[in-house]
Amino acid sequence: MPERPRIRLVPLAASLAVFALVLRAVHALPDTATGLSAEMTAGAKASGIKNVVTAVLLDFRGYDTLLEIAVLMLATIAVLSLRTDPDALSRRISGVAGPVLGALTRAYVPIMIVVAGHLVWIGSSGPGGAFQGGAVLGAAGILLALSGFARPRWSSGAPMRWVLAVGLLTFIAVALLPLALGGTLLQYPDESRKSLVLLVEILLTLSIGASLTSLFLASASDTSEGERR
Amino acid sequence: MTPLLPTGGGSLSFALDSVSVPYLFLFGVIWTVSGLYSFVTTPRGARRRIFAYYLPSAIGGVTVALAADAISFYLCFALMALPAWGLITAGGTPEGRRAGAIYLTLTVIGEALLLAALALMAVEAGGLRLDMLVTAMATSPVRDLATGLLLASIALKIGTLPASGILPLSYAYAPAGPASALAGASAKVGALAMLRLLPAGVMPENWAAVVMLAGLTTAFGAAALGILTTTPRAVLGYSSASQMGLVLIAAGAGLADPAAVPLSHAAIIAFSLHHGLAKSALVLGDDIVARTAGRARSLALAGLALPALALVGAPLTSGFVAKYALKDAVYALSGSVPHAVYSLLPWAAVGTAGLMIRFFILTARHAQVAPDTRHRAPAALWGGILVLVAVTCWAWPATWNHHAIEAVLDPRALLTATWPALVALGLTAVVRQTRGVFARLDGALAPGDILVTGARLVRAANAALPSRKPSERVTAETGPQAGRPLLGVEERLVTWVTASTLFVLLAVALVLLATR
């Protein structure tokens, strides 16, 4: 149904009002504010994680990140629950793609995996981390599936479900570990903080990559349905 | 944390005091006898349905006498009143349904008024016990409001004009057993509420005068309405409304004058006992008459005379006792309104006598249903009630029957108690002679009078409301007629653009209010 371009005045006025109110609110702020940066920077120094943002994400506010992983996994599962025909895409992509795409995929995927690993590794000191790595890994997964190296239906098979869940499950296990040692949830012991964070990051990368791949493949799977109508 | 909190099980407190005893006796007897009567007269298959409503109603109806705090009073009040709807509609007739709907509407409104009154009083009193509530009202700034709400709620319960139709509606369509319980006990809960909740002896004179006049108007008005109806039970219903008007007079007598309070309360109790038992006996007797033939029928009609005469206040009946108690209460007051009420009271008995004559004519006239083979048990139950009607008020260990006992052999008093009945008989004779004039009025009124008319109007108004899209599927689905325009408004309100814009405007409004 083609939409005729039109402006509705009331929604427009409402949006403009929101704009004006936000500007007014921001304008009322003082020019400088420290927020929590001082505490956070000091805390990060103490904890040994050089990148403060990573320290905030995985340590100080690790609980947010735990639930955020849950959000991503939940969305993936929600999208999986909406598939009509899980095998539609698999039927369309039946064999390995032609020589060029095959060769390129063979060349790129290992590089992407290395890049993903690198992004995770440098996350502790600079920009990077599980999400960035996971995104690259997810792209690799999609590439593998579309070029026929991996069957798209695998995206919802039992092994894939394990991969999807392993990051969150590991994160939970690591979060619960301190409880046995007398701490609270996510209170990493100081001596093993770095290695635990790294372990979580690596497995999270895997799960995030799997999630993104699954999100793509699950919603791509029944394209033919809509086109048929 | 706060005394206003219903503290769970502990907040439901019950107590036995001088007010509970007569009401516990009355409600206990009536709900038990009527229950047994229903049991023996209801076919086995229909019992489950009747008793599903009867039992909760009976539990509420009996325990309300014991309720000692606002929450348990409200609980029992509601528990008695609401399931009664199922008893009224038990017949499954359209009239019964309509009666049930009107009854339910008025009852729920009455409940809401009572809740508001109780909450108002509890907040003032800072507690929930009924005696605290009444005491606190004496000096409270919201005294008038709370009293007004209470009186409105009670008026709906006891059928004060213009709501007098509620009683005939609730008696006319229920099976005889439950109807007898409703006739004997339901409106008396209103009397109990007068005793338990109305401020005593602290209100301005005007309040007392207005309440007494309302009672007097109802006493006469309901009698006039009742004479125009054509079913025996509807006549009884209007008679109840009329008699409860007298109880309202008694309650009014106690509102302003502290000296009259004991007399007023005595009169309410006496009237409740007398009228509850007598009315219950009349409803059952009507059913007995319908079940019998020949000599048994004559015997039953003779038996019916006892409660009927009691209502009229004939000498040696319980009505004689109750009327004395009422007169004593009104007599204790000074002022023009009490005097007027006092002098008009005997004339109310003329109305009652007229109603009773009408009831007899209708009962004797109405067709006999197939004789019940098990009519011995119903008859025995009825006989038990008749004995109680005859004895209770005279034998009750209280002070309110002393005056009547003293007067029982005084010829002047006997004459006073008899002439209204004679006048009514005379009037009846006149009416029967000139049938032509009154024939048209006979049956001019359906049970429920203006309430039924009101319900019809509401229905008609609903049907007349313009509908947005007559062809809409809603019509076929028998959606409520009035619903269509409302559904249409909502339909437009929840379209995405409208609704989400409304939300953003709401957010803007909140921000503006917050940063004012």
Add this chain to the structure above:
Amino acid sequence: MTTYDVYVAGGAVLFALGTYGLLERSHLVHKVIAANFMGSGIFLVLIGLANRTPTPEPDPVPQAMVLTGIVVTVAMTALGLAIVKRYFSETGRTTLDADEKPGERR
């Protein structure tokens, strides 16, 4: 007026544009994109405001919020698109029906 004010003002513009789109555009994919506009607007505001610290390093907390927010928005977007797609494949429509009654069953 600093550079960061531009970020904040730009963020507010994006947010308002997104709001308008989510409210008014009837194509479902437009709505999903509009919601992403709103998200990006907030992220810009957060980044802008994070730089009001007196030190050269910006406040890490809003940055962490942005990272979390992005992931959550991605999740929401994915679900939104999946539902739009399934809805299209079931009904062949790309708009919410304003003229149909809520909750009607066939």
Add this chain to the structure above:
Amino acid sequence: MNVVHHLPALLVITPLVGACVAFVAGRRVAPHVALATATADVVLAVLFAARVLAEGPFRYRIGGWGAPMGIDLVADGMAALFIVLTSIVGLVVTVYASGYFRSTDPTAYGHGLFWTLWLFMWTSLNGLFLTGDVFNVYVCIELVGISAVALVTISGGPDALRAGMRYLFASMLGAMTYLLGVALLYASAGAVDMATLSERLVPDTTAATGLALMVAALVLKTALVPAHFWLPTAHASAPTPVSAALSALVVKGSYFVVLRLMLDVMPDGYLPGAATLLGVLGAAAIVWGSVQALVQTRIKLLVAYSTVAQIGYLFLVFPLARNGRDVLALALTGALVHATAHGLAKGGLFLAAGGLITRFGHDRLAEMRGAARAVPVLTFAVALSGVTMMGLPPSGGFAAKWLLISAALTSGEWWWAVVLVVGGLLAAAYMFRLVAILIADAPAETAPAPKPVRTEWLPLALTAAAVLLLFAVPLISDLAAASTTLQSAGVTP
């Protein structure tokens, strides 16, 4: 490791682990995983409430950092009450669902993913009730939103998809508005921890704008009139156990945060006018929701609009809260009792409505006349839920209304009491209409019971619990007294 010390964390982690395990284990094992998780959660919830009652409010410092750096969970009476309510309704919904989702078609009902999604929703609700951090609230309400939308669309029909999409867009709009509010609030006050915020808040435009936006967003998620537009369709098109969970629990989640923001975070009278506006909208919701419930022709829509109306009562607490501690205590207890009673009764009512729909094969009220003969248990459950909706004693609905009316009259703002009384009358009207249809003297054409009959007793159990809730009012009142709102001393981080 002493479990008792970690109850707040475990209440979130347990259903989360359950969700992951249910997902990995697959469709056949998942129902058992869910049942086990639900049982465990009930035990944890009861232990948690007992601990809060015994020791008063406490904070659980995740990561050991403590606010304002880290995220604290706030364990108080209010949270405990909602968590116990969630666990009870949750357990019943889980058992009901194990009878409901019995399909042999592998693609039906979201490929058996209901259990995972449901446990995610449970996680997020517990998280929402426990969190003491306004940004963490954002993550939690997104979890609630996504799981709720996915559960609505799980049956996959066009109606469910359309309803789910409206719900999703409403969720997005709400979440974005909320997040913008958090951004502004943090910019002004420099904290996201609620207790810290309540100390640092200054009445400047930025913070007030932020908080107002957050409250507005939560009002949308709670479906207060006029932002109720997404609720009736979403709640009516979802599969029955989902409808029950959405109406009984999910709207309470965002409402709970409004309580926290309005009563805990903001100092007295911080947002002038906002509290009044919320009260007015609450009153409007009571009237408009009831009127709409009265005219609906489909049973689930009737029940959903009843939810719209009942939500209104919850918002009357805000204008009343400004009248001193005594009134606040009365009103807050009233609102909490109401939330509990409504959760139980509406959960039961939706399950009963679902049972009726299953037996009749449609949801048209007019054609359900005389249902009582075929399904007496469900009819009785509906009638019992009516008792609490109308506010008759000894139901929780009565206790709640009594407390709110008392609060209104004590404060002198009697007009809220009028609203409450009128609301009771309207509720009586729509519930009687429903009951009258069911017990009408007409032959009902129902299919023979295709489901295990045990599912018919579950709604009855829930509504009966709501009717007897008056006897639990002392407990709820103790929990309210153990909330940070009423314990001025309990808000230090």
